[in-house]
Amino acid sequence: MKRKTLSTLAVHAALVAGSVVTLAPLLWMVSASFMSAGEANSSPPPLLPLRATLDQYRELFVRLDMGRSFLNSALLASCAALLSVVVNAAAGYAFAKLRFPARGPLFTGLLAAMVIPGQVAMLQVFLLLRSMGLVNSYAGVILPGVASIFGIFLVRQYAGSVPDELLDAARIDGAGELRIFWSIVLPLCRPILVTLGVLTFLGTWNDFMWPLIVLTDDSKWTLTVALASLSGEHVQDTELMMAGAVVTVLPALLLFLALQRSYIDGITAGGLKE
């Protein structure tokens, strides 16, 4: 009995300690965002604001127009997530359940291509966008990232567990393949689709390199690009930076909290087999 209590205590102590260390930077970020200008720049650094103020947030949204970047990010990330789910789910299901010529070699090729570092092709993709007239457009920001090998891989793993009997039964009933995909497979794959959607949303929301390269109008800027440019000009204004950081991090965190059940289920089914 005592050994059990000791173990329980030890495990929980470790978990709590880990939580504190993990959360510390984020909590300080929130705390600093409510401080007045210059307050954070002292030694030893303050943990809590003397008097909490919304000054920094006001500065962000009123003077620096972060509201627009926020909406841009939301629009962009949602579009990307939507498109990505549809495209990758279709391909993942096809690789899992539909026999078509060269299916095997194609999939092996895709897996091998996962090793290619993303930055290899950045410049060439940019030049490609230029010739397609998509520079400085949202399409240019989204399109290159819609199809994801990792996404196809995830869906294929998950879709592999859809019972063949179900699909055959539907075929016998006269349903077309696309209809089967849309009405039967997609609903069954909901968890992995949520995982995929969340991953893509987060990826696009947090991406700062690609939008920075593709978008020239600062009115089109996403939140992360705006934050990055803020850090260039106002690097001494720590509190303002922290407020900007909170605005960027919070929505992503909330989204995750809302969808985490499905997200975890998707990963659980997907990440195991080799």
Add this chain to the structure above:
Amino acid sequence: MRALAAGLLLAAAAACTRGADPSDPVRLWAFGREGEVVRELVGELERRHPGLKVEVQQIPWTAAHEKLLTGFVGREMPDVAQMGNTWIPEMAALDAIEPLDTRVAASASVRPGDYYPGIWETNVLDGALYGVPWYVDTRLVFYRSDLLAAAGFPEVPRSWSAWRRAMEEVKRRGGPGRFGLLLPTNEWAQPVTLAVAAGAELLSDGGRHGAFRAPEFRRAAEFFIGLYRDGLAPPLANSQVANLYQQMAAGEFAMYVTGPWNLGEFRRRLPESLQGSWTTAPLPAPDGMPWPGVSLAGGSSLVVFRSSPRKDAAWKVVEFLSEPATQKRFWALCGDLPARRSAWDEPALAGDAKTASFRLQLEHVRATPKVPEWEQIAAKVWERLEPVARGARGLDGSLSSLDGDVESILEKRRWLLDRKAAGARK
């Protein structure tokens, strides 16, 4: 749901057709703080010319260089832009900017004689003028006058050997942890400013080869390295200086070679009590050369792009920003020093002792080599000198390596120049 997605996508893509219509607003790109400030200035221009609209795009400095080049490749260039004058050779090599000689000759507002010659000259390539200077920048000595006076030097000495003696004296009095000069090891401007003062050409033969083993550069490099070796300057990168203003206030260094933006920063970030104890002075000159030492001709110009469908309107913006009155207002708003001499008779500027050194120094400035590869070469200069400063490598070997690096960086340029010469001969 798919239709919704497609619809969103189309809307997003359609929302960005660039105006090729000449009557659209003039697009101006400005960087950093200047970008924030210029928005306020152009209102006046729009009032004078109803129908002329100016759209300002503010871009952070850290992304400015990349943005210009991605803009060029992506064919998304503005009509007029601020341009660091070391970037003008690149833009000219791309044939992206418009030569402005005829416009300047015909202009009532832009008068070349009213500009500092060394600065004006940075915009001239192969005999053509590619930009109009907007604000200027050069490097000179910011220092703690009280510390220097206590060491027996009422002002910054005028020769390098005396300058060294001042540093030695300050260090001797200050004790351990005190230095005469802050000299970051990872900034090209530090050694190159000294080199320019020593009369070094930096590149030879029309920018075809490196000249880093030439006697003038060697003299400057030896002086530079000697400061670290003899403990007069700490061998630190600028990122290792946690807070330069605090450390200056604490007297950890008595002097620092830097530019005009620090006029405002020193005023803001040094304590009230020390505001009377710091000031500026022009560069000391190497022994045997006239004072002040020649410094870097920096700053930004305004350029007009070849791809612009509204060059006349863009030129109007350039003229407006070049007017002495606008230059004075610009200075008042952001502290950047005006490129036009007549703007300097503004009482606040003329009367300020700390700014007076800049006024003098600006008459003695020289451009860095006007080759597109200069930024790359400049980076190599500090990369090769830093190990020597930290005592890890010898100077001779590093200068040879530097010349070697520059030789391969400039190979393409040599090939192109030869090709052009061969073509002209035909």
Add this chain to the structure above:
Amino acid sequence: MRGLSTWRAREARSGLLLVAPGLLLLSVFLALPVVASLLLSLTDFDLYAIGDPSAARVVGLRNFARLLHDPVFWKALGNTFFFVVVGGPLTVSLSLGTALLLNHRLVRFPGLFRTIYFAPVVTTLVAVAAVWKYLYHPRFGLLNAALGFFGIGAIDWLGDPHWAMPAIVLMAAWKNFGASMIIFVAGLKAIPESLYEAARLDGAGPLQRFRLITVPLLAPTFLFVGLTTTIGYFQLFAEPYVMSGGDGGPMNATLSVALFMYKQGFRWWSIGSSAAIAFVLFAVILGATLLQRRLQKGGEA
């Protein structure tokens, strides 16, 4: 009644239709640019060539040869290896450690802790880099303040060439360990509790249970996590870009190969050279991945 062959044909057609959008996008935005990149790496395409394409010359393997002689490239390679070799095991250990803790039978509120540990993964790098830059501040940072508590002197985390890369390793580990942790948790859950029960009844202690049950059964997951972490970490780019301002850090201490490639391409417009670096990186990752796979799989035999 439809014949089997019609079904098969219909299946094949639909299959191709469904993979088409994905494959098309990948061909256009991945395959094509990569091939173009390979071709460009054999030329000296640069700023001059952008203005005037005739100024590009085919130079064969010269870009690659130049790389081998460039000390900055070797520094970047060394930095990247350091990051992978130190940061990789650190992150994986943290992930595994927390996963083991979370999976403990006696834990209350596992979901809460799991969410907390995953939170850094969800955050925007630019945002947390700003926070961490501040935490690392030599004078005002929380980290040095905490160290000071234990009597350790202030370290200039981001400015000192010796500490800059470790600082990035630490931040990256904090940010990424949650992702692999979730995968480990899934893997651990797949191990039947009955095995542990049986072992306990046989008198096996916790360490023995770990060694004899957990390790072998977790091996495939461990391999997967190891490989993805290695591949991801070799591509280190965003962290040093944000923390060191795209410059490479003090004496290039935080310059990674990907960042070096970016600088060559987007700052100096030496596109040929940049493409060459990209391919060297790809080769390195491929080599390292194959090596790791062989080692880990061999170790289980």
